Amino acid sequence: MDPRTNPFAPGAGARPPAFAGREQILEAADIALDRQIAGRHANSMILLGLRGVGKTVLLNRLHEEAKAKGYETVRLEVPDAAGGHLARMLVPMLDSVLRRLDRRQAAQDAMGRAGAALVNFAAAFKISYQGFALGLDGDGLAAGSGNMEADLPDLMRAVWEAAADRKTALGLFIDEVQYLSRDELSALARTCHEAAQQGGRFLMIGAGLPQIAALAGDAKSYAERLFSYPEVGPLSDAAAREVLSRPAAEEGVAFEDAALDRIVADTEGYAYFLQSWGKFVWDEADASPITEDDVIRAHPAIRADLDESFFRVRYDRSSPAEQQYLRAMAELGPGPHQTGDVAKILGTESSQVANTRRKLIEAGMIYSQRHGETAFTVPLFDTFMRRTMPDLVPYTPRKRG
Helix, strand or coil: CCHHHCCCCCCCCCCCCCCCCCHHHHHHHHHHHHHHHCCCCCCEEEEECCCCCCHHHHHHHHHHHHHHCCCEEEEEECCCCCCCCHHHHHHHHHHHHHHHHHCCCCCCHHHHHHHHHHHHHHHHCCCCCCCCCCCCCCCCCCCCCCCHHHHHHHHHHHHHHHHHHCCCCEEEEEECHHHCCHHHHHHHHHHHHHHHHHCCCEEEEEEECCCHHHHHHHHCCCHHHHEECCECCCCCHHHHHHHHHHHHHHCCCCECHHHHHHHHHHHCCCHHHHHHHHHHHHHHCCCCCECHHHHHHHHHHHHHHHHHHHHHHHHCCCCHHHHHHHHHHHHCCCCCEEHHHHHHHHCCCHHHHHHHHHHHHHCCCEECCCCCEEEECCCCHHHHHHHHCCCCCCCCCCCCC
Protein backbone atom coordinates (compact mmCIF):
# COMPACT_ATOMS: atom_id res chain seq x y z
CA MET A 1 0.00 0.00 0.00
CA ASP A 2 1.01 3.61 -0.46
CA PRO A 3 3.71 4.57 2.10
CA ARG A 4 2.67 8.21 1.69
CA THR A 5 -0.58 7.48 3.56
CA ASN A 6 0.99 5.17 6.15
CA PRO A 7 -0.39 6.48 9.48
CA PHE A 8 2.04 4.72 11.80
CA ALA A 9 4.90 6.68 13.38
CA PRO A 10 7.66 4.74 15.14
CA GLY A 11 10.12 7.13 16.74
CA ALA A 12 11.35 8.19 20.16
CA GLY A 13 8.63 10.40 21.59
CA ALA A 14 6.78 10.65 18.26
CA ARG A 15 3.06 11.31 18.74
CA PRO A 16 1.12 8.16 17.77
CA PRO A 17 -1.86 8.52 15.47
CA ALA A 18 -4.15 7.12 18.18
CA PHE A 19 -3.97 7.27 21.98
CA ALA A 20 -5.48 4.28 23.73
CA GLY A 21 -5.19 2.54 27.08
CA ARG A 22 -3.81 5.51 29.04
CA GLU A 23 -7.11 7.06 30.12
CA GLN A 24 -6.56 6.61 33.87
CA ILE A 25 -3.14 8.27 33.78
CA LEU A 26 -4.39 11.14 31.64
CA GLU A 27 -7.38 11.74 33.91
CA ALA A 28 -5.27 11.67 37.09
CA ALA A 29 -2.81 14.17 35.59
CA ASP A 30 -5.64 16.37 34.30
CA ILE A 31 -7.15 16.54 37.79
CA ALA A 32 -3.76 17.38 39.33
CA LEU A 33 -3.17 20.16 36.78
CA ASP A 34 -6.62 21.65 37.38
CA ARG A 35 -6.25 21.52 41.16
CA GLN A 36 -2.81 23.08 41.23
CA ILE A 37 -3.58 26.03 38.95
CA ALA A 38 -6.66 26.71 41.11
CA GLY A 39 -4.46 26.86 44.24
CA ARG A 40 -5.46 23.42 45.56
CA HIS A 41 -2.81 20.88 46.49
CA ALA A 42 -2.05 17.95 44.16
CA ASN A 43 0.82 15.49 44.32
CA SER A 44 3.48 15.72 41.67
CA MET A 45 3.81 12.66 39.43
CA ILE A 46 6.57 10.48 37.94
CA LEU A 47 5.62 8.10 35.13
CA LEU A 48 7.47 4.78 35.47
CA GLY A 49 8.10 2.26 32.72
CA LEU A 50 10.52 0.45 30.44
CA ARG A 51 11.88 1.82 27.19
CA GLY A 52 9.35 1.87 24.38
CA VAL A 53 6.15 1.98 26.45
CA GLY A 54 5.29 5.57 25.52
CA LYS A 55 6.35 7.54 28.62
CA THR A 56 7.81 10.40 26.58
CA VAL A 57 4.69 10.57 24.41
CA LEU A 58 2.55 10.84 27.55
CA LEU A 59 4.85 13.43 29.11
CA ASN A 60 4.72 15.54 25.95
CA ARG A 61 0.93 15.33 25.87
CA LEU A 62 0.66 16.39 29.52
CA HIS A 63 3.06 19.26 28.85
CA GLU A 64 0.83 20.47 26.02
CA GLU A 65 -2.26 20.16 28.22
CA ALA A 66 -0.58 22.21 30.95
CA LYS A 67 0.23 24.98 28.49
CA ALA A 68 -3.35 24.89 27.19
CA LYS A 69 -4.58 25.39 30.77
CA GLY A 70 -2.43 28.51 31.12
CA TYR A 71 0.59 27.08 32.96
CA GLU A 72 4.04 28.53 32.57
CA THR A 73 6.14 25.45 31.87
CA VAL A 74 9.69 24.15 31.72
CA ARG A 75 10.34 20.95 29.72
CA LEU A 76 13.68 19.14 30.18
CA GLU A 77 15.19 15.90 28.96
CA VAL A 78 18.14 14.82 31.08
CA PRO A 79 21.01 13.53 28.90
CA ASP A 80 22.54 10.14 29.65
CA ALA A 81 24.57 10.23 32.86
CA ALA A 82 24.16 14.00 33.13
CA GLY A 83 23.90 14.08 36.90
CA GLY A 84 25.03 17.47 38.18
CA HIS A 85 23.82 19.44 35.15
CA LEU A 86 20.27 20.25 36.23
CA ALA A 87 21.19 23.85 37.08
CA ARG A 88 22.66 24.41 33.62
CA MET A 89 19.47 23.17 31.96
CA LEU A 90 17.13 25.12 34.23
CA VAL A 91 18.66 28.60 34.02
CA PRO A 92 17.90 29.46 30.36
CA MET A 93 14.45 27.89 30.55
CA LEU A 94 13.47 29.73 33.73
CA ASP A 95 14.77 32.91 32.12
CA SER A 96 12.25 32.31 29.31
CA VAL A 97 9.49 31.77 31.89
CA LEU A 98 10.28 35.06 33.61
CA ARG A 99 10.32 36.92 30.32
CA ARG A 100 6.90 35.53 29.44
CA LEU A 101 5.58 36.40 32.90
CA ASP A 102 6.96 39.91 32.52
CA ARG A 103 4.66 40.43 29.57
CA ARG A 104 1.65 39.87 31.81
CA GLN A 105 0.39 42.90 33.71
CA ALA A 106 0.82 42.50 37.46
CA ALA A 107 2.79 43.78 40.44
CA GLN A 108 6.54 43.77 39.90
CA ASP A 109 7.90 42.87 43.34
CA ALA A 110 7.59 39.09 42.95
CA MET A 111 9.12 39.30 39.48
CA GLY A 112 12.07 41.24 40.88
CA ARG A 113 12.68 38.60 43.54
CA ALA A 114 12.44 35.79 40.99
CA GLY A 115 14.85 37.54 38.62
CA ALA A 116 17.36 38.18 41.40
CA ALA A 117 17.07 34.59 42.62
CA LEU A 118 17.82 33.30 39.13
CA VAL A 119 20.90 35.57 38.91
CA ASN A 120 22.11 34.23 42.26
CA PHE A 121 21.41 30.61 41.30
CA ALA A 122 23.32 30.94 38.02
CA ALA A 123 26.29 32.56 39.76
CA ALA A 124 26.37 29.94 42.53
CA PHE A 125 26.52 27.08 40.02
CA LYS A 126 28.98 28.90 37.73
CA ILE A 127 26.58 29.33 34.82
CA SER A 128 27.09 32.23 32.45
CA TYR A 129 23.90 34.30 32.56
CA GLN A 130 23.28 37.93 31.68
CA GLY A 131 20.43 38.19 34.14
CA PHE A 132 16.78 39.08 34.21
CA ALA A 133 16.14 41.97 36.58
CA LEU A 134 13.35 44.35 37.47
CA GLY A 135 15.05 46.76 39.83
CA LEU A 136 16.28 44.29 42.46
CA ASP A 137 19.81 42.95 42.65
CA GLY A 138 20.82 39.60 44.11
CA ASP A 139 22.56 40.86 47.24
CA GLY A 140 21.15 39.19 50.31
CA LEU A 141 18.51 37.31 48.38
CA ALA A 142 17.97 33.55 48.16
CA ALA A 143 19.26 30.75 45.90
CA GLY A 144 22.95 31.72 45.96
CA SER A 145 24.59 29.35 48.44
CA GLY A 146 25.83 26.79 45.90
CA ASN A 147 23.98 23.99 47.71
CA MET A 148 21.47 22.48 45.28
CA GLU A 149 19.10 21.22 47.97
CA ALA A 150 18.90 24.67 49.53
CA ASP A 151 18.98 26.79 46.37
CA LEU A 152 16.61 24.95 44.05
CA PRO A 153 13.56 25.27 46.35
CA ASP A 154 14.37 28.97 46.90
CA LEU A 155 14.63 29.60 43.17
CA MET A 156 11.50 27.66 42.22
CA ARG A 157 9.53 29.31 45.04
CA ALA A 158 10.45 32.75 43.70
CA VAL A 159 9.31 31.74 40.21
CA TRP A 160 6.04 30.11 41.27
CA GLU A 161 5.22 33.15 43.42
CA ALA A 162 5.78 35.37 40.38
CA ALA A 163 3.52 33.05 38.40
CA ALA A 164 0.84 33.15 41.12
CA ASP A 165 0.92 36.97 41.01
CA ARG A 166 -0.05 36.62 37.39
CA LYS A 167 -2.86 34.15 38.13
CA THR A 168 -1.04 31.13 36.76
CA ALA A 169 1.11 28.22 37.96
CA LEU A 170 4.52 26.73 37.21
CA GLY A 171 4.84 23.26 35.70
CA LEU A 172 8.15 21.38 35.52
CA PHE A 173 8.29 18.44 33.09
CA ILE A 174 11.39 16.22 33.19
CA ASP A 175 12.11 13.20 31.00
CA GLU A 176 14.74 10.55 31.86
CA VAL A 177 14.57 11.36 35.58
CA GLN A 178 16.80 8.38 36.42
CA TYR A 179 19.84 10.27 35.09
CA LEU A 180 19.57 13.00 37.73
CA SER A 181 22.10 12.83 40.54
CA ARG A 182 21.09 11.96 44.08
CA ASP A 183 21.55 15.63 45.09
CA GLU A 184 19.32 16.77 42.24
CA LEU A 185 16.60 14.24 43.11
CA SER A 186 16.80 15.31 46.72
CA ALA A 187 16.52 19.00 45.73
CA LEU A 188 13.48 18.30 43.53
CA ALA A 189 11.80 16.33 46.31
CA ARG A 190 12.42 19.17 48.76
CA THR A 191 11.07 21.67 46.21
CA CYS A 192 7.84 19.68 45.87
CA HIS A 193 7.67 19.31 49.66
CA GLU A 194 7.95 23.06 50.23
CA ALA A 195 5.40 23.75 47.51
CA ALA A 196 2.95 21.42 49.26
CA GLN A 197 3.61 22.99 52.68
CA GLN A 198 3.31 26.57 51.42
CA GLY A 199 0.46 26.10 48.96
CA GLY A 200 2.75 26.97 46.06
CA ARG A 201 1.26 26.73 42.59
CA PHE A 202 3.85 24.28 41.33
CA LEU A 203 3.56 20.80 39.82
CA MET A 204 6.30 18.51 38.61
CA ILE A 205 5.58 15.68 36.18
CA GLY A 206 8.48 13.42 35.30
CA ALA A 207 9.12 10.19 33.43
CA GLY A 208 11.78 7.57 33.93
CA LEU A 209 12.76 3.96 34.34
CA PRO A 210 11.17 1.78 37.04
CA GLN A 211 13.95 2.28 39.60
CA ILE A 212 13.07 5.96 40.05
CA ALA A 213 10.63 5.32 42.89
CA ALA A 214 13.39 3.65 44.90
CA LEU A 215 16.01 6.27 43.94
CA ALA A 216 13.71 9.11 44.95
CA GLY A 217 12.95 7.36 48.22
CA ASP A 218 16.67 6.95 48.90
CA ALA A 219 17.25 10.64 48.19
CA LYS A 220 14.42 11.79 50.47
CA SER A 221 12.47 9.46 52.74
CA TYR A 222 9.25 11.44 52.27
CA ALA A 223 9.43 11.24 48.44
CA GLU A 224 7.00 8.31 48.35
CA ARG A 225 4.34 10.60 49.86
CA LEU A 226 5.14 13.58 47.62
CA PHE A 227 4.78 11.82 44.28
CA SER A 228 2.36 9.46 42.66
CA TYR A 229 4.06 6.85 40.49
CA PRO A 230 1.76 5.71 37.66
CA GLU A 231 3.13 2.65 35.90
CA VAL A 232 3.17 2.87 32.11
CA GLY A 233 3.25 -0.70 30.89
CA PRO A 234 2.28 -2.69 27.80
CA LEU A 235 -1.12 -1.85 26.37
CA SER A 236 -4.03 -4.18 26.96
CA ASP A 237 -5.12 -6.43 24.10
CA ALA A 238 -8.09 -4.16 23.33
CA ALA A 239 -6.00 -0.96 23.46
CA ALA A 240 -3.25 -2.45 21.28
CA ARG A 241 -5.83 -3.41 18.67
CA GLU A 242 -7.28 0.10 18.75
CA VAL A 243 -3.84 1.68 18.30
CA LEU A 244 -3.52 -0.31 15.07
CA SER A 245 -7.05 -0.46 13.67
CA ARG A 246 -8.29 3.10 14.30
CA PRO A 247 -5.58 4.99 12.32
CA ALA A 248 -5.83 2.41 9.52
CA ALA A 249 -9.61 2.77 9.37
CA GLU A 250 -9.24 6.53 8.99
CA GLU A 251 -7.28 5.77 5.80
CA GLY A 252 -9.90 3.27 4.61
CA VAL A 253 -7.82 0.20 5.53
CA ALA A 254 -8.79 -2.76 7.73
CA PHE A 255 -6.84 -5.46 9.58
CA GLU A 256 -8.03 -9.06 9.62
CA ASP A 257 -8.44 -10.39 13.16
CA ALA A 258 -5.66 -12.92 12.62
CA ALA A 259 -3.28 -10.12 11.62
CA LEU A 260 -4.11 -8.14 14.75
CA ASP A 261 -3.72 -11.28 16.88
CA ARG A 262 -0.28 -11.89 15.44
CA ILE A 263 0.95 -8.31 15.87
CA VAL A 264 -0.32 -8.02 19.45
CA ALA A 265 1.39 -11.32 20.33
CA ASP A 266 4.67 -10.38 18.60
CA THR A 267 4.86 -6.91 20.18
CA GLU A 268 3.61 -7.97 23.62
CA GLY A 269 1.58 -4.75 23.59
CA TYR A 270 4.56 -2.36 23.78
CA ALA A 271 3.65 0.98 22.21
CA TYR A 272 6.84 1.55 20.21
CA PHE A 273 6.76 -1.94 18.75
CA LEU A 274 3.12 -1.57 17.76
CA GLN A 275 4.04 1.49 15.71
CA SER A 276 6.99 -0.35 14.12
CA TRP A 277 4.91 -3.38 13.22
CA GLY A 278 2.14 -1.14 11.90
CA LYS A 279 4.54 0.82 9.67
CA PHE A 280 6.27 -2.16 8.07
CA VAL A 281 3.18 -4.32 7.75
CA TRP A 282 1.36 -1.45 6.03
CA ASP A 283 4.22 -1.04 3.54
CA GLU A 284 4.32 -4.81 2.94
CA ALA A 285 0.59 -5.26 2.32
CA ASP A 286 -0.72 -5.00 -1.25
CA ALA A 287 -4.28 -4.07 -0.34
CA SER A 288 -6.89 -3.94 2.42
CA PRO A 289 -7.58 -5.93 4.49
CA ILE A 290 -4.12 -6.53 5.97
CA THR A 291 -3.63 -10.25 6.54
CA GLU A 292 -1.53 -12.43 8.83
CA ASP A 293 0.58 -13.35 5.79
CA ASP A 294 1.40 -9.65 5.37
CA VAL A 295 2.59 -9.58 8.98
CA ILE A 296 4.76 -12.66 8.50
CA ARG A 297 6.34 -11.27 5.30
CA ALA A 298 7.16 -8.01 7.10
CA HIS A 299 9.05 -9.75 9.94
CA PRO A 300 12.57 -9.58 8.39
CA ALA A 301 12.27 -5.83 7.71
CA ILE A 302 10.86 -5.20 11.21
CA ARG A 303 13.63 -7.15 12.88
CA ALA A 304 16.39 -5.49 10.85
CA ASP A 305 15.03 -2.02 11.59
CA LEU A 306 14.62 -2.62 15.32
CA ASP A 307 18.04 -4.24 15.60
CA GLU A 308 19.71 -1.22 14.03
CA SER A 309 17.60 1.68 15.29
CA PHE A 310 16.28 0.55 18.67
CA PHE A 311 18.43 -2.22 20.11
CA ARG A 312 21.94 -1.75 18.70
CA VAL A 313 22.25 1.92 19.62
CA ARG A 314 22.03 0.80 23.25
CA TYR A 315 24.18 -2.29 22.80
CA ASP A 316 26.98 -0.32 21.14
CA ARG A 317 27.26 2.00 24.16
CA SER A 318 28.23 -0.96 26.35
CA SER A 319 31.75 -2.22 26.99
CA PRO A 320 32.67 -5.84 26.10
CA ALA A 321 32.33 -6.83 29.76
CA GLU A 322 28.91 -5.19 29.95
CA GLN A 323 27.82 -6.91 26.72
CA GLN A 324 28.96 -10.19 28.25
CA TYR A 325 26.77 -9.55 31.30
CA LEU A 326 23.78 -8.64 29.12
CA ARG A 327 24.26 -11.84 27.12
CA ALA A 328 24.25 -13.88 30.32
CA MET A 329 20.98 -12.24 31.36
CA ALA A 330 19.53 -13.04 27.94
CA GLU A 331 20.42 -16.69 28.42
CA LEU A 332 17.93 -16.72 31.31
CA GLY A 333 15.15 -15.02 29.32
CA PRO A 334 13.37 -11.65 29.67
CA GLY A 335 13.67 -11.50 33.48
CA PRO A 336 13.80 -10.28 36.14
CA HIS A 337 16.67 -12.52 37.23
CA GLN A 338 18.52 -13.09 40.47
CA THR A 339 21.97 -11.52 40.27
CA GLY A 340 23.45 -14.76 41.58
CA ASP A 341 21.91 -16.67 38.69
CA VAL A 342 23.41 -14.26 36.16
CA ALA A 343 26.85 -14.67 37.76
CA LYS A 344 26.42 -18.45 37.72
CA ILE A 345 25.73 -18.38 33.98
CA LEU A 346 29.00 -16.43 33.58
CA GLY A 347 30.82 -18.98 35.71
CA THR A 348 31.74 -16.58 38.50
CA GLU A 349 30.49 -14.97 41.72
CA SER A 350 28.18 -11.94 42.00
CA SER A 351 30.90 -9.92 43.68
CA GLN A 352 33.20 -10.36 40.67
CA VAL A 353 30.71 -8.73 38.28
CA ALA A 354 29.06 -6.27 40.70
CA ASN A 355 30.85 -3.29 39.17
CA THR A 356 29.73 -4.26 35.67
CA ARG A 357 26.15 -4.59 36.88
CA ARG A 358 26.33 -1.19 38.59
CA LYS A 359 27.57 0.50 35.40
CA LEU A 360 24.76 -1.04 33.37
CA ILE A 361 22.21 0.25 35.89
CA GLU A 362 23.74 3.74 35.80
CA ALA A 363 23.60 3.66 31.98
CA GLY A 364 19.91 2.74 32.06
CA MET A 365 20.43 -0.62 30.34
CA ILE A 366 19.14 -2.71 33.25
CA TYR A 367 17.35 -1.93 36.50
CA SER A 368 16.73 -3.41 39.90
CA GLN A 369 13.46 -2.75 41.70
CA ARG A 370 14.10 -5.38 44.36
CA HIS A 371 17.31 -6.28 46.12
CA GLY A 372 19.17 -9.00 44.29
CA GLU A 373 17.11 -8.79 41.10
CA THR A 374 18.03 -7.47 37.65
CA ALA A 375 15.92 -6.93 34.52
CA PHE A 376 16.32 -5.32 31.10
CA THR A 377 14.98 -1.81 30.65
CA VAL A 378 14.34 -2.53 26.95
CA PRO A 379 11.54 -5.00 26.09
CA LEU A 380 12.56 -7.99 23.91
CA PHE A 381 16.23 -7.15 24.47
CA ASP A 382 16.95 -10.76 25.46
CA THR A 383 16.03 -11.98 21.96
CA PHE A 384 18.22 -9.29 20.37
CA MET A 385 21.19 -10.30 22.53
CA ARG A 386 20.84 -13.94 21.53
CA ARG A 387 20.74 -12.92 17.87
CA THR A 388 23.68 -10.54 17.99
CA MET A 389 25.84 -12.67 20.35
CA PRO A 390 24.96 -16.29 19.57
CA ASP A 391 27.71 -17.65 21.82
CA LEU A 392 27.83 -17.06 25.57
CA VAL A 393 31.38 -16.27 26.70
CA PRO A 394 32.22 -17.05 30.36
CA TYR A 395 33.55 -14.32 32.60
CA THR A 396 37.35 -13.88 32.66
CA PRO A 397 38.78 -11.82 35.53
CA ARG A 398 40.84 -8.82 34.43
CA LYS A 399 44.50 -9.10 35.27
CA ARG A 400 45.85 -6.34 37.43
CA GLY A 401 49.05 -4.65 36.34
